[in-house]
Amino acid sequence: MNKRLPVLLLTAPSMIILLGVFLLPMLLMFLLSFENAQESFSFENYLLFVQDPFYVEILWRTIRVSLWTVLTTLVLAFPVAMYMAQATGKMRGIITMLILAPHLISVVIRNFGWVVVLGEGGWINQMLLSLGIIDEPLRLLYNELGVVIGLTDSFIAYMVLAIATSLYAIDPSLSKAASILGASRVRTFFTVTLPLCVPGIFAGVTLVFSLSMSAFVTPALMGGTSVKVLPVIAYEQIMSTLNWPLGAALAFLLLGSTILLVSAFTKIVETKRYKEVFAS
Amino acid sequence: MEKMIDVELRNIQKKFQNNIVVHDFSLQIEKGEFISFLGPSGCGKTTTLNMIAGFLEPDEGDLLIKGKRMNGVPPYKRELGMVFQTYSLFPHMTVAENIAYGLKLRKQSKAEMQERVQRVLDLVKLPNVADRYPKQLSGGQRQRIAIARALVIEPSLLLLDEPLSNLDAKLREELRDELKRLHQEIGVTTIFVTHDQEEALSLSDRIVVLNHGSVEQIGTPTEIYHNPASEFVHTFIGKTNRLHGVVTKVEGNRMKVQTDKGFVVSALQPAKAVQEGQRVTVFIRPEKIVLSAETAPAGVNQANGQLMMTSFLGAFTECQVQAGGEILDVKVQMLEKLAGVTPGSSVLCQWHEEDVLVMPAEGDRL
Incomplete structure (x- = not known):
């Protein structure tokens, strides 16, 4: 008892703040999401996702864009992480800094940068046009591709660092052992390196997926009016339409589907063997 | 075959x-x-x-x-x-x-x-x-x-x-x-x-x-x-005592060395032959030195000294003996059987000439 008391006292301020500004509003929003236009209790708002194809498509699009972002960050981040793992300590520091440096700039500014680069008059289209590779400008913005590009840029750092951390933990003599036993480099990668950085991949995927699902700024700026995702619609309902109950329902649907997908993914990854090998 | x-x-x-x-x-x-x-x-x-x-x-x-x-x-x-x-x-x-x-x-x-x-x-x-x-x-x-x-x-x-x-x-x-x-x-x-x-x-x-x-x-x-x-x-292979000295006499395949700290060591001629007057390094392994409580005058292949420190390691005891300005490492089996020998007592160190290794001194070490 006398050991718990100081812990309780020390954590009390943050607990009270969390309770007051986080849990309580969540609870109020949750209750609000069950209100209909007549201010009485109903499932109306949630039923939209079963009945209205517009909302079903938005949910599906949000998941689709997030999954694409996870895939592109994963593919792009892996070689970088592999390079970091075999580099010297100094080089690792430099790369980590380079990866994190863009985050010093507001995501709004960075996204506008992309708008300039990817637009119809942007240098990518201009270059491809002048080289005669394309006849008319590619649509790289205001579609799902644009959103995925923007989100990839925003979140790739998390993926790189998550994978690199798990690669650092792999004893370099393991690949020597595989090699002397007869495994080529490709074989060693797939049978030793990749299985051993599953925890890093898992952390990176979960992180990037959750962040992409709830991302607002990038889809709003780079998706335009045609590629609306759940957070954008929820924002509109609350700020423009002033339909708070529907906005709240959208937010909870987003939360629910993220939790559901992440736990399903966890279930798949955490096999008996995974727990045996990686449990600390 | x-x-x-x-x-x-x-x-x-x-x-x-x-x-x-x-x-x-x-x-x-x-x-x-x-x-x-x-x-x-x-x-x-x-x-x-x-x-x-x-x-x-x-x-x-x-x-x-x-x-x-x-x-x-x-x-x-x-x-x-x-x-x-x-x-x-x-x-x-x-x-x-x-x-x-x-x-x-x-x-x-x-x-x-x-x-x-x-x-x-x-x-x-x-x-x-x-x-x-x-x-x-x-x-x-x-x-x-x-x-x-x-x-x-x-x-x-x-x-x-x-x-x-x-x-x-x-x-x-x-x-x-x-x-x-x-x-x-x-x-x-x-x-x-x-x-x-x-x-x-x-x-x-x-x-x-x-x-x-x-x-x-x-x-x-x-x-x-x-x-x-x-x-x-x-x-590199095992502990050893290293003494520096000069060859004073070569006789057939045997030789005598006077060390800088006053020991007289006789030894067999090494593979790399040495001559009279040449500076050499003399090596004696700690386990080749025999310790006893006798008192005898210093002579060829024996030296009087004082037991400084002992470390009992079970099967044997590692001793340090101060003898004429040198500190010799000596490995003794059953030191406890040498009656009256404790740190501080006078001891006699002896060794056989065939256990002495002589090599030409490396470089200009004095």
Whole structure:
């Protein structure tokens, strides 16, 4: 008892703040999401996702864009992480800094940068046009591709660092052992390196997926009016339409589907063997 | 019948940037031989092993395994077995999967794999751990599995890279005996890299002593111990007392040395002949000095002194004796039986002339 008391006292301020500004509003929003236009209790708002194809498509699009972002960050981040793992300590520091440096700039500014680069008059289209590779400008913005590009840029750092951390933990003599036993480099990668950085991949995927699902700024700026995702619609309902109950329902649907997908993914990854090998 | 040469190194040289780490290394290893590369860290022993394994390429010279030139052949095509200091078992595989890894790459049938895995597990006396993960095993068990994994592919050559260094003293000795037994049982040609002279002495058919990238001596453990080719070899293999002096008399194959601190030492003429008046270094191993409580005048091969310090180590006691300005290390069995000898007492140190090693002094040391 006398050991718990100081812990309780020390954590009390943050607990009270969390309770007051986080849990309580969540609870109020949750209750609000069950209100209909007549201010009485109903499932109306949630039923939209079963009945209205517009909302079903938005949910599906949000998941689709997030999954694409996870895939592109994963593919792009892996070689970088592999390079970091075999580099010297100094080089690792430099790369980590380079990866994190863009985050010093507001995501709004960075996204506008992309708008300039990817637009119809942007240098990518201009270059491809002048080289005669394309006849008319590619649509790289205001579609799902644009959103995925923007989100990839925003979140790739998390993926790189998550994978690199798990690669650092792999004893370099393991690949020597595989090699002397007869495994080529490709074989060693797939049978030793990749299985051993599953925890890093898992952390990176979960992180990037959750962040992409709830991302607002990038889809709003780079998706335009045609590629609306759940957070954008929820924002509109609350700020423009002033339909708070529907906005709240959208937010909870987003939360629910993220939790559901992440736990399903966890279930798949955490096999008996995974727990045996990686449990600390 | 002529001896089969399994491994041959011909004038191997390796540089890192401008540092020569292995210099003109030539060696022939016979089939079934257990050979050790012994030396302090940075002597080039691990670099040489890595060149034999194929992780590094020699800058100059040829490497032949079973008569085939191996320069440029990647490790995975060399058909070798290797055991690492850090065990290097794949943590995400069970013991059986670890051992079967090499067999799988060699496209063995399931039944055959199972049988061979079980056979090597029996060989390393761990028959019941097939389904465990490496982290559920002790350090000694892990290293046994690593040895099993290396042996199961029936390699043409077994490379051991300081496999005992991460184990505590008792386990190290146990596994050392185990390695000896395995080698006798299987007879696989083995190269063992170590910085521990005891390991090298007890296991090897021959030892290669390396220092600063060069071979100091190649010989059997007894040759290395009793007839060291250089001061380095003698001082690296076990403790020794080092006295500096001048040769005063040479008579046939015997000689006398007057040391700087006043001892008179007689010795047999060394391999590198010395002349009267030449400065030499005299070595006497601590276990070759006999301690007694007698008092006798100082003379040839004996010195009076005072017992300074003792460390009881069970089977023997390490003593330090202050004698005429020198501090001699002496190893005594059963010091407790020398009545009345305690730190502070006067003692007599004696040794035989055949146990004295004389070498020309290196450099201008006074």
